[in-house]
Amino acid sequence: MKSAVETLNPTRVRFTVEVPFEELKDSLDAAYKKINQQVTVKGFRKGKIPARVIDQRFGRGAVLEEAVNDALPKFYTEAVNEAEIDVLGQPEVDITELKDGETLNFTAEVDVRPSIEIPDYAGIEVEVDAVEVTDEDVEKSVEQLRERFASTSPVERAAEDGDVVTIDLEAKVDGEILEDGIASGVSYTIGSGELLDGIDDAVKGLEAGGEATFSSELKGGSAAGKESEVTVKVSQVAARELPALDDEFAQLASEFDTLEELRADSRKRLANMKQYDQATQAQERVLEKLLELVEVPVPEKLLEDEINTRKHNLEHHQLGQMGLDLGKYLEIQGKTEEEFDAETREAAVKGIKTQFVLDELVKQEKLNVNQEELTEHLMRRAASSGMSPDQFAQAVVEGGQVPLLVGEVARGKALAVVVEKATVKDTNGEVVDLDEDDDAEQATDVVEAAEGTADEAAAEKAEG
16 A cells, blocks of 8 residues: 655645555455345355356445445554644545556645644743732631521511522413422522512512512523513511521631631632632733744644534533523523624633643653553543543543543643743742642643533533
């Protein structure tokens, strides 16, 4: 077999392959055997029909077609391996010449991973938010904890903001009660915004036994997005009572003896959270700077496929679970379809560039992924997917996804290397020292977000 490669552009090549006819022998034998099992000829046992009879009855062309279809993937793979080219996606194959007993010639056009040159990235500088925990932040955190320990007691008065009401709901669309539009004994905190638009104004001022009707757009169910006439009846009004903010509350709500100890712990936890967010912000901004430094051609077919995948996942999984279609989603977001398409394209380009650049860095820095790192990543992905580690691992192995997970971890390590060499300062001008132990782990999350693989995993889980 002879093959030659022609570069059509930085992301696409054409293979020209010439195959001597004798190299088709195994595929021809397999073609005769396959046809033998599929057809019946009087006077011959099934599977024992001579080749000359098959040629006479069904045509030599049918045999050649079957043989060529069987052989092409093997010859194409040999040509790719010989050229040592990293191809992307499926090739477009064109048989240019097929002479029985003489030769098979074909061409194959396919997208390829572009050649990328990584410049010196040691000089990257980024600015991130300073880690500052205010007294207001601490009091808000303590207040949220206090809310969790609130108690309720029935009152004989009209409902007010903050009260917890027990209500029955009935929704009608075009005068017809919906099958899934009836709910009884629903507990609702006035002002929480957790139910329908307009319900707060409807129930405020009502006592137990009172009812009101209001119009609202349904957020879910069989008539999601439609305007509905909703009747709400209050069966109970209860006032919420917050515990006193004292040492006794600290002992009730935590392992601490005093309120001051609880506040100190809240301040520490908030600082840790903000430091984590700061590290993520640093990694995101370093990645953006790195991508700006590198010229990355993006294969059009790969980009088109990535855009379609992102749209499919959004429409059929994320929005479907919320009872929305794309039109309603865009209306809520205040975006036009053109703006949505432009944003999706931009995100897809960033995802592809991120993968190409970090993969090149993995090779350049000779980074490897050990079993411990892969297992840790697998467990984190399992937790985010809602599956047990064993279930997730089984799904990954059965789906042949292990190399993809290895790639994610390796790219996270590559980004961590760049972040380690970058200068990170906060908005106060102070140099930020990031925790190296958490860098690669966090960086993998940042890479997944940039590539969109987290969304894909969620979509695959929903589809499964």
